[in-house]
Amino acid sequence: MNVELDPTNRKILSELVANARIPISELARKVGLSKTPVALRIRQMEEMGLITGYRANLSPLQLGLTHVAYMQIRLEDTRQKALERFNTEIRKIPEVEECYMIAGGFDYLVKVRSRNMSEFRKIMAEQISALPHISSTASFVAMEAVVEQDFSLS
Structure with missing residues (x-):
């Protein structure tokens, strides 16, 4: 399944990749929408399987895995x-x-x-x-x- 992304969804995804913990209000401000449509778009992309989860990225080097x-x-x-x-x-x-x-x-x-x-x-x-x-x-x-x-x- 190939998903076509409009510019707003691309911006939402880019912001989430940069900071998955960004508050919806700040994300909404950055993409020029209110909180409700942004939350709806995120939920739709999750349901489509485009967003598969959220996680903390660990530093292997700081963990000694060099x-x-x-x-x-x-x-x-x-x-x-x-x-x-x-x-x-x-x-x-x-x-x-x-x-x-x-x-x-x-x-x-x-x-x-x-x-x-x-x-x-x-x-x-x-x-x-x-x-x-x-x-x-x-x-x-x-x-x-x-x-x-x-x-x-x-």
Whole structure:
């Protein structure tokens, strides 16, 4: 489903992405409407599934999670049941920040965030390598985050 957004809804979403805790009265002032229509638009976008929730963004660096590694994972079996089982199991590893099924020379691209190389090695050995249907992995350690951002409409 593709949603067409009018300029007012785009502005509302941009403001909410910048500050999800903005009071409705301030948001209404910024978009040039009264509180009731703004609240109605927000509720409609929530019901449509366009707004999926509100959350606090934590700083991984302040939490000591400074080590980022990307992994290419190739599976020995890519039939639907094997993919579903792998997907279910990798979701259980809290250090896996992102996981994408990839069309190309490997099957999954996984972002793992940990405190250091030693912790990453333990996650690799005890959790990721134990996942079902893995035939091979390759790891790449990030040296510096050049761009790291949440999704926005701009």
